[in-house]
Amino acid sequence: MKYSLEQILTVLSEIKDPDSGKDLISLNAIESLVSEDNKISFSINLPKNPFLKSIEKACIKTIASKLSEDVKVEIKPAIKKIDFKKISFGRTDEQKILPGVKNILAVASGKGGVGKSTVSVNLAIALAKTGAKVGLLDADVYGPSIPKMLGVEDARPEIKKINGKDIIVPIEKQGIKMLSIGFFVKPEDALIWRGAMATSAINQFVKDADWGELDYFLIDLPPGTGDIHLTIVQAMPVTAAVIVSTPQQVALADALRGVSMFRAEKIEVPIIGFIENMAWFTPEELPENKYYIFGKDGLKDLAFRMDIPLLGQIPIVQSIREAGDEGKPVSLDETTPMGKAFNDLAKEIAIKIEERNANLDPTKKVEIDPDASCSA
Numbered sequence: 455m456k457y458s459l460e461q462i463l464t465v466l467s468e469i470k471d472p473d474s475g476k477d478l479i480s481l482n483a484i485e486s487l488v489s490e491d492n493k494i495s496f497s498i499n500l501p502k503n504p505f506l507k508s509i510e511k512a513c514i515k516t517i518a519s520k521l522s523e524d525v526k527v528e529i530k531p532a533i534k535k536i537d538f539k540k541i542s543f544g545r546t547d548e549q550k551i552l553p554g555v556k557n558i559l560a561v562a563s564g565k566g567g568v569g570k571s572t573v574s575v576n577l578a579i580a581l582a583k584t585g586a587k588v589g590l591l592d593a594d595v596y597g598p599s600i601p602k603m604l605g606v607e608d609a610r611p612e613i614k615k616i617n618g619k620d621i622i623v624p625i626e627k628q629g630i631k632m633l634s635i636g637f638f639v640k641p642e643d644a645l646i647w648r649g650a651m652a653t654s655a656i657n658q659f660v661k662d663a664d665w666g667e668l669d670y671f672l673i674d675l676p677p678g679t680g681d682i683h684l685t686i687v688q689a690m691p692v693t694a695a696v697i698v699s700t701p702q703q704v705a706l707a708d709a710l711r712g713v714s715m716f717r718a719e720k721i722e723v724p725i726i727g728f729i730e731n732m733a734w735f736t737p738e739e740l741p742e743n744k745y746y747i748f749g750k751d752g753l754k755d756l757a758f759r760m761d762i763p764l765l766g767q768i769p770i771v772q773s774i775r776e777a778g779d780e781g782k783p784v785s786l787d788e789t790t791p792m793g794k795a796f797n798d799l800a801k802e803i804a805i806k807i808e809e810r811n812a813n814l815d816p817t818k819k820v821e822i823d824p825d826a827s828c829s830a
Contacts, residue, residue, distance in 0.1 A: 602778075
C-alpha cells in the first residue's frame with residue numbers, strides 16, 4: 455500500500471511538540487518526506503528539542519494506528535542548518551582571480567544529455583534564495599542553454615572600462631549573476647571553434663568580468679573531460695565538484711571518468727557528491743507513481759562503491775522541462791514538490807561545502823603543462 459503525501463501530512467499534523475505546543479506541520483518541521491510501497495521516510499527538523507525522541511515515537515505510533523501497522527517508518531536525521539551570513543572560504547588567500555568569490559563549485563557530467571544544465575540553473579537559484587550571493591558561468595561553449603532556461607536569450611552583457619581595461623558585466627536574473635557564450639551568438643548559429651578559441655572565451659569570462667562578491671560561483675561544465683575542464687582548474691582554485699548522471703549504465707561509465715578526472719594526481723579537486731537526475735519518471739496525473747525507465751538506483755550503487763555521497767535524486771517530471779523552456783526554473787517555487795527537491799538539494803550542497811572547508815585545505819590553481827595530457 456502506498457499513501458499520498460497529503461494523507462501522511464494529515465496524520466503527522468496530529469503530533470504536537472511539547473516544547474512549543476504547536477503541531478509538526480505548522481512548525482514546518484517535516485522535511486524530505488518520501489512515500490513508497492509500505493514505506494514512509496522523512497526528517498523532523500526541531501534543532502536541540504529535548505522531546506525529539508518522544509516525538510519520533512509518537513509519529514511512528516500514530517502512522518501505525520491511522521494508516522497501517524504494516525507500513526515501515528524511517529525517520530532520518532534532519533539536514534543541518536548553516537548560517538548563510540557566515541559562509542566560509544574554500545580557496546587560497548591569494549585570490550588574484552575572482553577576488554571576491556568565496557567558493558567555486560564545478561557541476562560536471564561525463565555524458566551529455568543528463569540534465570546537468572537544468573541542475574546547475576536550479577541549484578544557483580535555490581542557493582540565491584537562501585540569501586547567498588551566487589554567480590553562474592555557462593562553460594558549455596558548444597551547447598549554451600542557460601540563457602534559455604533563465605529567460606534572458608535576448609540579453610546582451612554591457613562592457614565597462616575599469617582602469618583602462620574592457621570588463622564584461624554579467625547579466626543578472628532571479629538573484630544570480632551569469633555569463634554564457636549564448637549572449638554573444640545567435641541561437642541558430644553553430645559555434646565552430648577550435649579548442650584554443652573556446653578556452654580563450656572561458657578565460658575571458660573569468661578574468662575579464664566583474665563578478666563582484668560571491669558566496670558561490672557555479673560552473674556548468676560541458677560533458678566529457680577535455681580542454682575546458684583543464685582550463686577551469688588551471689584558471690582558478692575550484693573548491694569542489696558535483697557529478698550529475700542518470701541511473702543508466704552508459705551514463706554511469708562516463709560519470710566514473712568524471713570522478714577519475716577530478717581525482718587525478720595533478721588536479722585533486724574534492725568531489726562532494728553525486729546528483730542522480732531522471733532517477734524515475736512520474737506522470738503529472740499520477741504524482742505518486744514511479745517508473746524507472748533508465749534503471750533503478752544505478753548512481754546510488756556507484757556512490758556507495760566509490761564512497762561519494764548521493765546528494766539527491768531528481769525524477770523526470772514534465773513540469774521541470776516546461777519550466778526550463780519557459781525561463782522559469784522550478785526551484786523558484788518552493789511550494790511545489792520539484793521546487794522543494796531542488797531547494798533541499800542546494801542546502802545539502804551548501805552543508806557539504808562547509809564540511810569540505812572545515813576538514814580540507816583550501817584549493818589552489820592546478821599547474822599542468824599545457825602540452826601534456828592528464829590521466830587518472
